Amino acid sequence: MEILGLYNYWVFAILLLIGLYAVITKPNFTKKLIGLNIFQAAIFLLYISMDKVDGGTAPIIPHGAAKDIIYSNPVPQVLILTAIVVGISTTALGLALVVRIREAYGTIEEDKVISMDRDQ
Template identity: 60%
Template sequence: MDINSLAGLFNYWIVIVLMMTGFYIVIARGNLIKTVIGLNIFQISVFLLYITMGRVDQGTAPIIQEAAQADQAYSNPLSSVLILTAIVVGVATTALALALIVRIREDYGSIEEDEILILDRES
């Protein structure tokens, strides 16, 4: 694998790094807010994956113009459209998660998972 193909896959490397970063944060962190941040990073890596796969070599924005050459290639707009939906889902998930955290903090006075579990065991 030469340097060109490595650099050509730059976006995919970023996707993998972000995906693993986010996943690790979700698993390793006990703070509920940080868990949500981890989930967000994890989801964003997938958004990037989708947007990247829509790219066509030499392709322009998928808008037909009079002056364009007959063999003009266009990028695939569908994957961006799909990911718009997934972004909305991600926003809804984050909003719901934050709302739940507010209620957890009201009830327990803490957003650290280990402290909450101790409080639960005592009750």
């Protein structure tokens, strides 16, 4: 395998780094949530990339099938579906918390919220 032929892993690495950068460096809570979603999308891409089996078919075994058939594993797709639901729930909860922080502090900037907490 050629290193440039694995472009999906390069995209995974770039998305992962962009999401991690946004989560760590951005002071705005909404931007942190967007970074978290980018990070999650990179993980989804990694699982889907690892699931690809060259020449693999759906794991449906017909009666009298040959034993040398290559099947794809369906478990990563199930894990991705579960992870998407958890990601949406996490995003919804995060946005609800951002709204409550905005109501309580008047801002969604992390450093301002922390300084207001220290002053109290």
